[in-house]
Amino acid sequence: MKKLDIDLQKLKNQYNIVGKNKALDTALLTAVQVAPTDLSVLIEGENGVGKEIIPRIIHDLSPCKNKKYLAINCGSIPEGTIDSELFGHEKGAFTNAISEHEGYFGAADGGTLFLDEIGELPMSTQARLLRVLETGEYIRVGSNSIRKTTARIIAATNINIPNAIREGKFRQDLYYRLCRVNITMPPLREREDDAVLLFKKFAMDMATKYQMPEYIHLTPAAEEVVKSYKWPGNIRQLKNVVEQMSVLSEERSITPEVLAKFGIVPNSDSEMGITITGSRSSESQHDYEKEIKMLAHAVLQLRNEVEELKQKIQGGEPSNLPATTSVPTTTSPSFTHQVPNIPQSPIPATDMDFQTAEEVLEDDTLNINDMEKRNIIKSLQRNHYRRKDAADELGISVRTLYRKLKAYGIEE
Numbered sequence: 001m002k003k004l005d006i007d008l009q010k011l012k013n014q015y016n017i018v019g020k021n022k023a024l025d026t027a028l029l030t031a032v033q034v035a036p037t038d039l040s041v042l043i044e045g046e047n048g049v050g051k052e053i054i055p056r057i058i059h060d061l062s063p064c065k066n067k068k069y070l071a072i073n074c075g076s077i078p079e080g081t082i083d084s085e086l087f088g089h090e091k092g093a094f095t096n097a098i099s100e101h102e103g104y105f106g107a108a109d110g111g112t113l114f115l116d117e118i119g120e121l122p123m124s125t126q127a128r129l130l131r132v133l134e135t136g137e138y139i140r141v142g143s144n145s146i147r148k149t150t151a152r153i154i155a156a157t158n159i160n161i162p163n164a165i166r167e168g169k170f171r172q173d174l175y176y177r178l179c180r181v182n183i184t185m186p187p188l189r190e191r192e193d194d195a196v197l198l199f200k201k202f203a204m205d206m207a208t209k210y211q212m213p214e215y216i217h218l219t220p221a222a223e224e225v226v227k228s229y230k231w232p233g234n235i236r237q238l239k240n241v242v243e244q245m246s247v248l249s250e251e252r253s254i255t256p257e258v259l260a261k262f263g264i265v266p267n268s269d270s271e272m273g274i275t276i277t278g279s280r281s282s283e284s285q286h287d288y289e290k291e292i293k294m295l296a297h298a299v300l301q302l303r304n305e306v307e308e309l310k311q312k313i314q315g316g317e318p319s320n321l322p323a324t325t326s327v328p329t330t331t332s333p334s335f336t337h338q339v340p341n342i343p344q345s346p347i348p349a350t351d352m353d354f355q356t357a358e359e360v361l362e363d364d365t366l367n368i369n370d371m372e373k374r375n376i377i378k379s380l381q382r383n384h385y386r387r388k389d390a391a392d393e394l395g396i397s398v399r400t401l402y403r404k405l406k407a408y409g410i411e412e
């Protein structure tokens with residue numbers, strides 16, 4: 001057992017993985033154990049938990065480590081071309097097929113093919129994938145001859161696949177076939193102590209990246225906030241918040257007040273800092289709380305935008321918002337909902353903020369694309385870098401969001 005611990009620590013150092021959580025160790029250990037086999041692996045976990053390191057470890061410790069490792073994001077390939085991207089096509093297979101194309105399955109032959117965001121695969125492509133997994137066979141688009149691949153398949157998803165199966169969006173047989181070995185990455189909220197360790201690691205990384213003489217550090221009270229906060233966007237959110245604080249905070253000593261300015265509030269039961277009292281069944285209370293949070297958030301955001309707009313147009317000072325805003329409810333008088341005066345945007349005003357009408361008129365160079373890019377960035381920030389939620393809020397599909405992220409060069 002001791003030897004195993006030492007090996008895991010070595011692995012963590014090698015891959016820059018920070019954390020002491022048991023579920024993380026289990027995930028890493030499973031990756032090490034499954035690496036020498038040719039079993040397909042499905043990695044599950046919420047957005048931003050660190051799934052992408054697992055296939056890399058499996059590949060590096062596998063017998064095919066000297067062959068190709070290809071990582072494909074299934075959500076970012078347009079539906080119309082996904083089959084030809086994955087399985088290849090023959091010359092003339094469709095209008096733009098001016099030459100033949102090998103496809104990822106052919107290119108990764110003998111190596112590892114990591115299919116990220118597998119839940120985004122269209123049903124017809126899922127059928128083709130199932131065949132590859134079962135027989136190693138596939139057919140290029142526009143061809144009728146069968147090809148073989150020995151690429152080892154590793155898949156990852158941040159959606160609940162059993163739910164997708166129930167909704168008819170994912171094939172059950174493919175799920176079971178992919179799930180020969182399942183690795184689940186734990187959410188950060190279940191890794192309390194790791195959040196502080198990761199904070200320190202990212203603080204040092206950012207100081208190096210931005211050549212800062214001193215890196216930010218948490219006060220003991222702020223450590224408690226970091227531990228109890230739910231981190232809905234998980235490690236990606238934590239990393240982004242540390243980066244923003246490293247660059248924007250004048251204070252190097254991070255207190256709960258500084259954290260609050262960046263949207264990290266101490267109430268562990270509420271990412272919005274809303275206190276709800278009353279007695280309800282936990283499930284309906286959960287839904288109720290969620291609705292209230294969303295409503296409160298929308299109201300606060302609207303107020304903020306109106307204030308900003310008023311200020312810009314009148315050239316005056318913004319009127320002071322009350323320290324506490326009450327959100328009325330008609331459901332039950334026994335419930336009180338207190339919304340502390342939290343920052344309206346988790347991020348201090350930057351050039352990435354929404355443009356007001358006046359700014360739009362003033363800025364000759366601003367075009368629709370600039371506005372769209374800014375709105376996408378703001379939406380990602382509001383949704384704690386959860387791409388699915390941001391896409392829903394923007395009213396576009398995840399696939400379209402991926403395309404836009406790529407087109408605008410937005411890095412998360």
Ligand SMILES: Nc1ncnc2c1ncn2[C@@H]1O[C@H](COP(=O)(O)OP(=O)(O)OP(=O)(O)O)[C@@H](O)[C@H]1O
Nearest residue numbers: 016017018046047048049050051052053158235236
């Ligand atoms: N244990 C860790 N130690 C240090 N950094 C980590 C760790 N886990 C994840 N990260 C960092 O967190 C960020 C998010 O990780 P990753 O991209 O793997 O998330 P993901 O699970 O694939 O999320 P999504 O489902 O949204 O794609 C990356 O920048 C990664 O380097």
Ligand SMILES: [Mg+2]
Nearest residue numbers: 048051052116
């Ligand atoms: Mg990912």
